[in-house]
Each structure stands twice: as C-alpha cells, then as structure tokens.
Amino acid sequence: MANNPIAAPPPAKKRKTSLSSIPDDVIVNVLARISISHYRSLCLVSKNFYSLLSSPDIYFARSLIGTTDVHLYVCLRLPTPSSTSHHHRWFNLGYRQGQLSLVPVRTLSSSSYSPDRLNSTSVAVHSEIYQIGGGSNEEKRTRAVRVLDCRSRTWRPAPDMKVARKHARSYFLDDKIYVTGGCTRREENWGEVFDIKTQKWKPLPKPPSDHDHKGVVYGGRLYAFTSMNNNNYAYEPKEERWVQEAGFVGLGPITGPLCVIGNEIFSEHDRKYTWYNPRNGNGKQQVIDGLNDVYKKRANNYRTIQLVNHGGKLVIIWNETRRKRKRLWCAVISLEERSTPLGTRMRGKVERCDLLLDSVHKSYMLSSCLSVLV
Incomplete structure (x- = not known):
C-alpha cells in the first residue's frame, strides 16, 4: 500500500494591521x-x-x-471687510510648494485675533507669546495682557500692568518681561517688570537721560540706548538701577530694527544689512557678504520692518508700497563667520527669499514677528 503522507497545512494568512487598531x-x-x-x-x-x-x-x-521646534510667529494687522477698522491675526511662517508662506494659527478658544490689541507689544516667553497693552488711535490705552500658549493654541489672560500703554516696547530676560514707554507721563511710569514666576508687576526706573530710549537684550543684560548720544546704560536687576556702560558701543546709529544672534548685533545701514560686535572696541558695522540675491529682489521703495533671530538664522522681512497696494517679502539667511587676512567677515547664504503677500491693501501691517519654541 502506497504511503500517504499527511498534507502540510496551508500557510497562515498574514493579518493586516490598520492604524485604527x-x-x-x-x-x-x-x-x-x-x-x-x-x-x-x-x-x-x-x-x-x-x-x-x-x-x-x-x-x-x-x-x-x-x-521642541523653533517656529516663527507673525502677527498681521488686517482690515475688516468694511475697511473702516482692523484686527490682528497670527500666522506661522511655513512652506507651501517649496516657498515661504503664511499659515493661519487656528486657536482652540476665542479667535486668533483681538480687535482691542491694536498697537500692542508682543514678546516670546519660551512656548508662549505675551500680548501687552494696546489700543487704537481712537481708544484709550489698556493695561490688559493676554497670553497665547503656542502648544495648546489657546489664549488666557495674565495680570494687568500697573500702567496703561500702547506703542510700548517689550523684552524678555531671565524669566522677566520688561516693558518700556507707551504711556503719557513717561518720567513717572517709564517702564515696569513682570516676573513670570510670581506673576507680579513692579516699576522699572527710567535711565538717566532725557531722550527716548530703545533697548536690546545682549549678553544676559538689558541695555538702553539713544540715537542722540553715545550714552548706553545697562540695567542691574539686583540694585534696580541703570548704570552707564562705557564698553558697550555702536548702538547710537541704529534707528531701525535690530536683532542679536550669538555675540553679534544685526541691523541695517545705508541700505545694506550689517553686523558688528559691540564689545570689539570700535563698534564698527560691517556689511554681511553674500546677500546680493536679496538686494536684487528689493524695490527702491522698500522698508525693512523686522530682523529676527530664528534658531541662529537671520530672518529679514520688508515691505514695498505702491499706489495704495503693498507687498510683503521674507528672506531666511544662514550665517557663517570667517577669518580673513583683512579681519573677520560674516558670510550669509540666502536659503529662501519669497513673496509672502502680493498686492494687498496698504493698511496691511506686520505687528510682530517672534521666534517661539513649540
């Protein structure tokens, strides 16, 4: 009788795993x-x-x-359909089809704009954005503070300032927010400080000068300077007073936007983007090499409105206005410091230079551009 071996079982079917499981x-x-x-x-x-x-x-x-990722948050002042009023709206700077584009921030509570925050000042604090003060030309100044949590995409209120302000300036250093200007009686209420940990405001004294001051956070200190003289002041938090800083030079000629990347301050001078180290002894501004592609795309009637440190890269935002229409441009530039026989040079590589808004009404304005950890 012929052997009749037991037939092998059929191969087991592979079970497909779906995402739903x-x-x-x-x-x-x-x-x-x-x-x-x-x-x-x-x-x-x-x-x-x-x-x-x-x-x-x-x-x-x-x-x-x-x-965490470093993301750029852009706040635009947009006209309403009636064109008689405006509101603010936040966007992320992202990429669409290989080009820089503005992506609306969709908040989960209320909305991503606030009509009563016109002329406010905004500052990035870790993964949050503090929107401070404000008020339109017809409205009174406000003491209100709102916080956008960029992780949860929700708004919440924060303690009011002691003084109502609009068109103020704000800076973040060592878990404290410094707010200056934007009030009526500058001598008495020039500035105030908000402690993130205690959630309390306290007055900030005015530097010993009669001129209007701009500020910059550099090397772990807050500096105040004017374009009228070479008197620069550094704030001493423990002593709660300003001290003159003779070794910090070169800030006076800067009248437009600036930003700090590493040990260098970046700004614009004579239609060129420049850099310098304020502690190198002479504070001389030097032109950044390699930005011809940016200069070629700029129109003659351009105006630089923001310079931002975006994860060590320089972001430049400028606009162009013609016949009641406006265009908004953005360039992202990586930087490399090089030693040459003639001294140290800064080389820029233009990674992107794209049009963000094309032919919009001239009332469109960029209010803030902040680099946030999310």
Missing part, C-alpha cells in the same frame, strides 16, 4: 517625536490623524518628552 496614546507618542513642520501633511493621512494633531494632547506629549 493602534491605540491613540501610542500614535500620539509617535507623532510627538516628529517635527511640527510635517504635521500639516500628516493631517491628510486620516481623520483620526487630523483629530489627534489638532488636539492639545499632542503638545502635552511633546512637552513631556522634551521635543
């Missing part, structure tokens, strides 16, 4: 480790992905594992 907390844990720059594309994967990436849970998970 994976717990949401596992998906959130994975997505939290991915750069936020990819979230816009990931939202298209499924409705569940869109829901998870739109939830505050994803940002809570990112904070727990210490994942």
